Amino acid sequence: QGPLYLAQLLGGVGTTLFPNHYRLSILPEVPHEGMIGAIADGYIEGVIWCKLNRSEEIRKLLRQCPIPVVAFNAGRPEPDTKAVFVNCDNERGIELAVEHLWSLGHRRILFVHEVQEWDTPDCILRKESFLQSMQRRGVDAFGDVRSWEWDLYEFQDWYRSNPPHTAVIGWTERAAATILARAAEIGVRCPDQLSVVGFDSTPFCDSVKPRLTAVRQPIFDMAQHASRVLLQLVQGQRPEQSSIVFPCTLDVRDSTAPPTQR
Numbered sequence: 682q683g684p685l686y687l688a689q690l691l692g693g694v695g696t697t698l699f700p701n702h703y704r705l706s707i708l709p710e711v712p713h714e715g716m717i718g719a720i721a722d723g724y725i726e727g728v729i730w731c732k733l734n735r736s737e738e739i740r741k742l743l744r745q746c747p748i749p750v751v752a753f754n755a756g757r758p759e760p761d762t763k764a765v766f767v768n769c770d771n772e773r774g775i776e777l778a779v780e781h782l783w784s785l786g787h788r789r790i791l792f793v794h795e796v797q798e799w800d801t802p803d804c805i806l807r808k809e810s811f812l813q814s815m816q817r818r819g820v821d822a823f824g825d826v827r828s829w830e831w832d833l834y835e836f837q838d839w840y841r842s843n844p845p846h847t848a849v850i851g852w853t854e855r856a857a858a859t860i861l862a863r864a865a866e867i868g869v870r871c872p873d874q875l876s877v878v879g880f881d882s883t884p885f886c887d888s889v890k891p892r893l894t895a896v897r898q899p900i901f902d903m904a905q906h907a908s909r910v911l912l913q914l915v916q917g918q919r920p921e922q923s924s925i926v927f928p929c930t931l932d933v934r935d936s937t938a939p940p941t942q943r
Contacts, residue, residue, distance in 0.1 A: 684855040685883035686900060690753075693904025694729060701912055727911045729753050729904075734800045749914030751907045756802030758924040765914065766924040767907040769898035771803055774929030775810035778850050778878045778896050781931055783818060785939045787848040787876060789825065790815065793836075793860065794852040796828045807852050807880065836863040840875070847876065847940035854879040858889045861936065865890075872938035882932045891935035903927050 691705075698705055706725065727748055733739060733755035743750060743762035750764040758766045782790055792811040798804040808826055815822035825846065829835040833856065851857030857879025864871050871877050871891055879886065882897035906927075910920050 683885065684853070684858065684881070685885045686853065686855070686881050689883055689900040690731070690904045693901040694908045697905050697908035697912070703912070727751070727915045729907050729911055730755065732801050735759070735802060736800075749911060751911045751914070753903070753907050754803045756806055763914075764923075765907075765910050765920060767903055767910065767927075768803070768924070769903060769927045770929050771806040772810040772813075774880060774896040774898065774931075775807050775850070776814050777929065777931040778880070779811065779814040779818075781894070781933065781937065782848045782850075782876060782878065785848075785876065785937060787940050788820070789844075789846040789848075790822070791844070791846040791849045792822070792826045792852070793833065793849055793856055794826075794828055795831050795833070795856060797831055798852070799828060804852050811850060833859045833863055836860055837867050840864070840867065840869060848878070848937070849875060850878045850880075852880055854881040854883060854886055854893060854895050857893055857895065857936075858885070861889055861891070861893065872936050873941060876937040876940070878937060886932065886934060894934045894937040895932055897930045897932050899927050 691707075695705060703726075725748060727750070729751045731753045733752045735756065740759060740762075743759050743764045752759075752764050752766045754768055755766060756768065758764075779790065792808060794804050794808065811826070812822050815825070827835070827839065849857070849860055851860055857877050860877055861871055864875060864877075869875055877893065879893050879895035880898070881900065882895035883900070886893035886895045906925065913920055
């Protein structure tokens with residue numbers, strides 16, 4: 682069993698669209714050239730757009746796109762567009778993770794994301810929120826952020842360098858679970874030697890060892906809501922809110938504990 686973010690996302694979309702007799706097409710990526718033509722080709726009535734980066738070309742597309750767009754986990758709303766934004770409360774979610782680790786006694790915490798996600802809006806928000814959460818506690822954590830390759834093998838050299846950190850926050854459950862795997866490969870005991878927290882908290886977190894403490898975002902509910910909003914837009918109805926933020930909670934499992942000497 683792998684990370685279940687996409688499964689829950691697609692499940693929430695499908696259970697809303699299919700009973701309303703809409704088909705779902707999955708576009709893994711959209712060409713940057715001719716972007717509007719690729720989307721508004723007459724076959725697609727509306728788009729739920731995940732990983733919507735905030736480049737100028739995307740802003741232009743949101744202003745000009747002739748079909749409805751719901752931006753899913755795409756960060757703060759974009760002004761002067763008709764797009765509706767559906768997000769989880771990334772800022773509060775990261776604060777819950779930092780608060781949990783801080784209450785256990787951790788004072789040096791590392792934040793990790795994959796280099797391939799550098800422009801993903803929710804990754805950017807979580808990184809910024811981590812820095813702000815630490816700053817509120819009097820810690821300048823600018824040097825405590827790492828951008829590693831997809832399989833996170835850099836973790837092993839990092840840990841062997843004897844860093845001062847006693848805990849790691851992975852920006853997703855996939856990143857955090859991969860860190861647990863890399864740690865196990867070199868004999869690092871989690872949480873005895875290193876606490877690890879993830880983000881998403883699907884049932885996948887219960888399948889890894891140790892079970893992963895993670896911020897929970899209600900992915901399925903968010904996807905259902907995004908789909909209902911899209912159906913409204915397709916039918917010519919405008920929802921009252923152009924932005925909705927779903928609250929996050931923290932699921933404490935087995936991957937976090939008070940720090941100990943190595």
